[in-house]
Amino acid sequence: MDVIVLGGGLMGTASAYFLARRGLKVTLVERNRVGSGATVASFGNIRRSGRYLPQLPLAHRSLSLWREAEAMLGQDVEFRPTGHLRLVFGETGLAAMRAFIEAARPWGLALDELDMRDVRGRFPGVGPGAIAPPSRPTTAAATPG
Ligand SMILES: Cc1cc2nc3c(=O)[nH]c(=O)nc-3n(C[C@H](O)[C@H](O)[C@H](O)COP(=O)(O)OP(=O)(O)OC[C@H]3O[C@@H](n4cnc5c(N)ncnc54)[C@H](O)[C@@H]3O)c2cc1C
Known part of the structure; x- marks a missing residue:
């Protein structure tokens, strides 16, 4: 045995998996049940x-790993790329979101500002309190869902 990993949550199991893929002999020790900690509570975003x-950069790497996860693990891991909406409810929030869109671009994250009519057509539950376009990654928009 080369490595002992304590804790069978997302971090421990991923560490164990990738270490084993590199040829190390890994023992995972979990005091409860695998996946019973914070990992089971995650919303999955x-x-x-x-x-x-x-x-x-880490978030991009994580997303690309999730895209490969089914092929890598040989089973459906319930990863569904649906995009991510952020709704704006005030002028201050709108300015902050637009500033974020500009600042994120050099970091490799291209976000779209959507027209509210389009959003309300696709998401009828969005009420009139939302005053401004949400944004979503163009990369996600290019994928199904
Ligand atoms: C409500 C909620 C929603 C969340 N939503 C998201 C989300 O949408 N997206 C996102 O990216 N993150 C989300 N998170 C955060 C994410 O779930 C955690 O960051 C992640 O699961 C942490 O994984 P972990 O392996 O570090 O911890 P855990 O999953 O808690 O695993 C730790 C494990 O270690 C075990 N352990 C502890 N001590 C010992 C010991 N001495 N010996 C043996 N085993 C031990 C525990 O039993 C446990 O199973 C959310 C968290 C919560 C609570």
Whole structure:
């Protein structure tokens, strides 16, 4: 045995998996059940918009790993790229979102501003309180869902 990983959440299981793929002998020790910690509570978002910008390279890498996960693991991991909407409810929020869109571009995140009529057509539950276009990654828009 080369490595002992403590904790069978997302971090521990991913570490164990990738270490094993590199040829190391790994033992995973979980005190409860695998996936029973914070991992089971996760909403499952793989969000890039609104992130602290220096985190984006890691977030891009994470997204590309999720895209490969089914082929890598040989089973459906329920990854469904649907895009991510951010709704704006005030002028201050709108300015902040537009500033984020500009700032994120050099970090490799291209976000679209959508027309509210289009959004309300696609998402009838969005009420009149939302005053401005949400944004979504163009990369996600190019994928199904
Ligand atoms: C409500 C909620 C929603 C979330 N939504 C999102 C989301 O949408 N997107 C996102 O990216 N993140 C989300 N997160 C965060 C994400 O779930 C966590 O960052 C992630 O699951 C942490 O994984 P982990 O492996 O570090 O911890 P855990 O999943 O908590 O795993 C730790 C494991 O270690 C075990 N353990 C602890 N001590 C020992 C020990 N001494 N010996 C053996 N085993 C031990 C525990 O039993 C547990 O199974 C959310 C979190 C919560 C709570």
